[in-house]
Amino acid sequence: MSKQIVYTDQAPAPIGPYSQAVKIGDTLYVSGQIAAELAPLGDIQAETRKVMENMGAILRAASMDYANVVKATIFVKDMNNFAAINEIYGSFFTGDFPARETVEVARLPKDVNVEISVIAVK
Template sequence: MSRIVKKLISTANAARPVAPYNQAVVADRTVYVSGCIGLDKDTLTLVPGGVTQQTEVALKNLVAVLEAAGSSVDNVVKNTIFVKDLNDFGAVNEAYKKVFSKNFPARSCVQVARLPLDALVEIESIALIDMDPVQRSHL
């Protein structure tokens, strides 16, 4: 009988959490990435500029966490985007399309009252992990 694998993911290549949660959790062959905001990974402050710059850095953080979990943007099946102002939908989409450029995953985008640290955008993701035969043999 196989056992389900649960692994906590942490990488220095993305901004670390600002509250009690992990950057991601792998459950079996699925990775659940916590919401990523436009935090500079070194200073843990929001990047200046606006929603475009924050979206670019949030996506950079997301990619780093996915890679640390053994996944990639190509394996993302669902993203949820939270924005402070739905009028920023177009700007967020332009930055998003630079990272998710083909075979788009399912996605939701909603306006929320407030985000952590007063961020303008937050992106969470669910992705699959490709396992090589050696990894599968350890399950």
């Protein structure tokens, strides 16, 4: 199987040596997305919404959508934001939710408050 790099200008460009997403066969691996373009940071719901919108743009670039997501990983700076993140994150899915873990971390790139990566299958 060949590896296809997926890129869209509808989501922020990578800030390091990685791709927005890589597709192998019918599986898409989307790198962690952040909302660094929001300023000032601090509204966790706005950040989460922007992250999910960026994710959607990448999924669309691979001819997929949120229904194709089978696994998500969420990194948060403050687990006290768990409920607020869940509210926004959950609104992007209908029906069967993907598998997921949520991990509190000390710091995220660009000092954002939330980062989300996903795996999607067509």
